[in-house]
Amino acid sequence: MTIHRFFLPSECFQKDKVLIMEKELCHQMVNVLRLKIGENVVLLDNQGFEYESEIKSLNKNLVQFDVLLKKKNGNEAKYDVFLYQAITKKLETFELIAQKATELGVKGIFPLVTERTLRDFLPKKDRLEKIMKEASEQSERGFIPLLFDPIKFEDAVEKVSKDKNVLNLFCYERENSPLTPQPLSHSLKREGQGENFGINIFIGPEGGFSDKEVNLVKSCSEKFQIISLGKRILRTETAAIVALAKVLV
Missing domain, CATH: 2.40.240.20 (Hypothetical PUA domain-like; domain 1)
Known part of the structure; x- marks a missing residue:
């Protein structure tokens, strides 16, 4: 029971x-x-x-x-994982991402404003927080993830580039380097040397990140690991779940 x-x-x-x-x-x-x-x-x-x-x-x-x-409670992840998720066209899609990200163990979600997002705000924040609370209860977590205010893509890149003791994963469908357990394990050992280690995962909107956004990340490649989630093109909600599962499960 x-x-x-x-x-x-x-x-x-x-x-x-x-x-x-x-x-x-x-x-x-x-x-x-x-x-x-x-x-x-x-x-x-x-x-x-x-x-x-x-x-x-x-x-x-x-x-x-x-x-x-x-x-x-002993069910929280070893690392603090933050999802930088582009705001989706439909609120229901973002709600699904928030629910599944919570179940998988994410520490917090930053709604990301990119060139291809249709809005720079996230309506019904109270509803999203309720969904995340209920998902935390269902998945037997000890914390409810944080839901941050929307952040512009350029500001997010600048923010995480200044952070220390983090691994920044930029998910890009045209990248040839897959996110697999062995390279991920190597990156975690290399980056995660101190306390309060964190992982930031960037997921684009429907239509993906723009060339300008990809080039911005490539220009500071020493701060980012650009990765592929496989040969097939995934929906944004699928990409978020796959990336988080590879890191957290």
Whole structure:
């Protein structure tokens, strides 16, 4: 039997008790999931800890738990992986990418504004964050990934080029160097020498990165590893999932 998991604000946690007074969440527990007194759930503080807890009382305004066991969540990735994903034509496509990236273990997502994106903003950010929260609960993670404000491609390249102790992967469909376990392992050993090592993955929009954008990355090639995800041309959502899976799974 699957145990329900919930991320909660830090103010809900009070020593050996947890109190939920958020009406929407109380409604979900009482009327949607129909949880019962004495039932066990896992509560998460978004700080890497999870609390196995028992329901002591519940109604539409308040759900109270006793904490049975607090422990460190062990399901996060060894490295912090950030996805620089070009904003897609349809919001639903970006939602799918955010959901699957969360399941795979991404640390954060930067919506990327490129020459071929049709907008420089991301509507319904609250909806995206809810999708990522639910995906974190479903995949038994200890953290909800960060969703950053949109960033222009040139600014993103400049930003990651200044970062230290990172591996920057630029996914380009016309590149002949595949992202395979052996070269990736070699790059990780070479770059990941210190603490707080990170990996940045760049994925283009429908239609791919422009020649100007590719040339910009090539001009600072010492900061980037330009890679192919295979011989076939992938949709942007497929490319994001494949690249993250190669790094995180």
